[in-house]
Structure formats: structure tokens, C-alpha cells
Amino acid sequence: MSNVQFETYGPSPAHEPLAYGGFDPYSAQTLGYGVQGAYGMRTDTYGPVYGVYAGYGDQGDYGGHGDHGDHGDRGHYGDYGDYSEYEDTYRPAYELPEEAPAPVVRPRRGRRAARRHRARGAERVVDGPMRRLVPQALVVAFLAGGTTAFVAKDKAIELTVDGEPSKMHTFADDVTELLAEQGVAVGAHDVVAPAPDAALSNGDEVEVHYGRPVRLTLDGQRREVWTTARTVEAALEQLGVRAEGAYLSTSRSRRIGREGLALDVRTERAVTVMADGRARTIRTNAATVGEVVEQAGITLRGQDTTSVPHESFPRDGQTVTVLRITGRKEIRDEAIPFAVERIEDASVFKGTEVVERAGQPGLRRITYSLRTVNGVRQKPRRIRSEVVREPRTQVVKVGTKPLPTSVRSAGDLNWQGLAACESGGRADAVDSSGTYGGLYQFDTQTWRSLGGEGRPQDAPAEEQTQRAKKLYVRQGASPWPHCGGRLHG
Secondary structure, eight states: OOOGGGOOOOOOGGGOOGGGTOOBTTBHHHHHHSOOBOGGGBOOOOOOGGGSOSOOOBOOOOOOOOSTTOOOOOOOOOBOOOGGGOOOOOOOGGGSOOOOOOOOOOOOOOHHHHHHHHHHHHHHHHHHHHHHHHHHHHHHHHHHHHHHHHHHHOEEEEEEETTEEEEEEEOOSBHHHHHHHHTOOOOTTOEEESOTTOBOOTTOEEEEEOOEEEEEEETTEEEEEEEOOSBHHHHHHHHTOOOTTOEESSOTTOBOOTTOEEEEEEOOEEEEEEETTEEEEEEEOOSSHHHHHHHTTOOOOTTOEESSOTTSOOOTTOEEEEEOEEEEEEEEEEEEOOOEEEEEEEEEETTOEEEEEOOBOEEEEEEEEEEEETTEEOOOEEEEEEEEEOOBOEEEEEEEEOOOSSTGGGGGSOHHHHHHHHHTTOTTOBOTTSSEETTTTEEHHHHHHTTOOSOGGGSOHHHHHHHHHHHHHHHTTTTSTTTGGGGGO
């Protein structure tokens, strides 16, 4: 009968002392730090509790052990002690102090048990190290895979922000993530290359150019533009402005800050100036036509001027003509006609108008400019006007009284007054033209239509008055427009 249940084993062949090339995997140094400890430092004293007892009791005589394979005579076992007398002496290695291992008690065993012990030892030699190496290999493989993925995600990138380069490592997938990671904010006028949604690869270069506002006045035209250039010269090139021969309000090398700047640019232009029968073409970046004329070596005197406003901006290809002007001022007086006011009067016969108040013309004084331009006389130009005297309105009475039906009824009129007005009261009076004659200045045709013969100035005064009354009955005082009013005076 086997007594294997009482067996305890010493170190396996794989755990031989260091002197033989082995190590103790159960030492505190190996368990705590993963470092092979010396065999002599082993603190694991574990063994089956039933293999270590306080006393063996009365076991009889084992007989002598020979070598490892020969147990010799067993004798008989005798009585074993009570199990309750044994205690569990196992403690974890980290709870026990480092001390020399307790001696291992090996009870005698039979041949079958010895063979079984040797088989188990060989199994431990092969199986023990492999069981420990497999988990370690898995951990190494896992760490190696994670490290490979970690290295694959990491990228070396060169980021240049507004001309300032910096090198870095990043796990960002695209440009947008990189800029967010670095705290670089971009606006609508900023330029990012490559595009913000471009994917990143190891060794890529990313550039950010900030936009700058430029309040540009180009050849007199004002506008606001944006540029990513950092100097005035680079901005002009980026905006396509021809800077050769141009006037700049600031230095070409001046740096443009993020806040921008105001820039006045006048490009070089070809302008032709016509003066004194000669044409002069010059290239200039002048701001006004006056400056162009001066640069052409032409002097303006007196009233001389140019065909375009002196302060206007000269355009490329423009022709400016110099006007040589001579002139003087002339003052003229002009009459202002008076108005006529007509008032109806029932005491005056119809057809008769009597001037109640004579009108008087006004007087206006006008100043004219008389000029010659390049030798050609111009139309007078009125430059000033003032009223010296206001006109006086003329008042005329217009008769509404019915005309007399017979010559006798016209006898009450003032015929003597009419004759004095028309002829000075002389019956033979003749006007300077010889057309009108007599007291009432008849023309020959009218005189004969009234029944007269010959010339009116040759007839007696009584006949002339009689025929004047007959004419009045027909037409009223209208035949005497200037003196007819005397009839009622």
C-alpha cells in the first residue's frame, strides 16, 4: 500500500540552486519585482499539512533507505499521530521575512511512489516554465501591437503661423484638428494651406497666413481690400498694383500689422499737355492736373486756366489744354419796361383812353465779362446785375360811356385842347414826314373819307373841327392815341 499521501517534495530539477544554473521563482525578490532571486533566498515553505506534523507518533520502523531508488525495508507504519495536532504553516512570500528555508522532511517512499515522483518532476520541468512564459508572451505581443498603433498615429508636423515656423508631434487627423489643438484661430480673410479639411501625414507642412485690412486709395479711387502679405511691397504685388514709378504714402518695406494700415498709391501715367500751340507728353505720378502742368514746364498767368479742373486727378492717356485768357469788364445800362394799369371810367366815351398817370421805365445796370481765349473772342458773359431805378406803372382810364350819335352831341368835348396837343393849335401845321396835316393831324385818306377835299391843312379851321367831330362819332378818340384824352380834360 502506497504512502503517497504523506509525501513532500523538495525543489524540482528546474529549480536547482544558482550554483547549478537554476533560480528560485518563489523568492520574495522574484515575486515582488520580477527579478530572479537566489535559491537560498526562497521563503516559500509550503507543503501539505499532513506532510509536516508535530510528531510522527509511533510509526514503527521504516528500515534503512538506500539510494533514491531503493527504499530498503519499510518495516511497518505504526500508528500516526492525530491530525488535529498539525497546523497550516503556509504564508504568502510578501508576509514572511526573508529567512533560510526550513529543512524539508522527506518520509520514506516505495518504488512506485518514487517513479511517480520522478514523472511529476519531469512534467514540472517542461510545463512550469511554459505556463509562465505564455502569459508574458501575450503581454509582450499586446504591448507591441499597441506601441505600433501609437507610433502610427503620431505625426511630425511643421506649422508656420504668419511666418513663424515651429515643429511638433500631433495625433490630429486633419488640419482643422491641428489648429484647434494649437489654439490657432482663423477668420474669413485668413489663408490656410493645405485646406482645413485636408488629412495630415507624417512630415507635412501647414501654413497659416492672417488677413490684414488695407484702406487703399489707388489713383484717387478709395476702397478697402484684404491681404495676407506682411509688407507693403508684398501687398502691392499680391493686389496686382504696378509699383514701378509709383508714389507711395509709406515705405515699401514697412510691415503690415494685424490691424492693417492706410495706403495711398499713385501709379505712373502718361499725360499730354497742349499749350501755346505745342504738345508735351510726360510720365507722372502727380496728384492734380495743376502739378502735371507745372511738371511740363508751363506757367499759368493772370486768368489762364486748363480745359479740365485744376484740382482734378490726371488720368492715364489724358490730354490737358492750357487756355490763355485775356479780358476786360464792361458795364451797360438797360431800361426796365413799366407796366400799364387800365381802369374803366363811365365818364369817358367808349373807345377813348385817358392816361391818368404816365408810366416811367426803370434802369438796370449790368456788368459783362469780355474775354478772348487763345486769341478767339468769346460771347460776353454777364457776371453782375443791379437795379438802379424801379419802373413806375402807368394808369389809363378806359371809357365805357356810349358814343354820341351825331356831330352836334360831340360839340361839348374839348376840341381846342385836342388841337393844341396835336398841332399846337395851328390849322396849317404839317408833320415832318408830310403825311399828317391840319389842327387834328389828318392823313389825306382819312380826310377824304370824311368828305373833305384837297389837303386838310389847306381847309379852314371850322371845317377841320367839323370833320374831326364826324370822325369822333365813328371811332371815338382812338384816332388820336396820344392826345385823345384831352377831349375829356
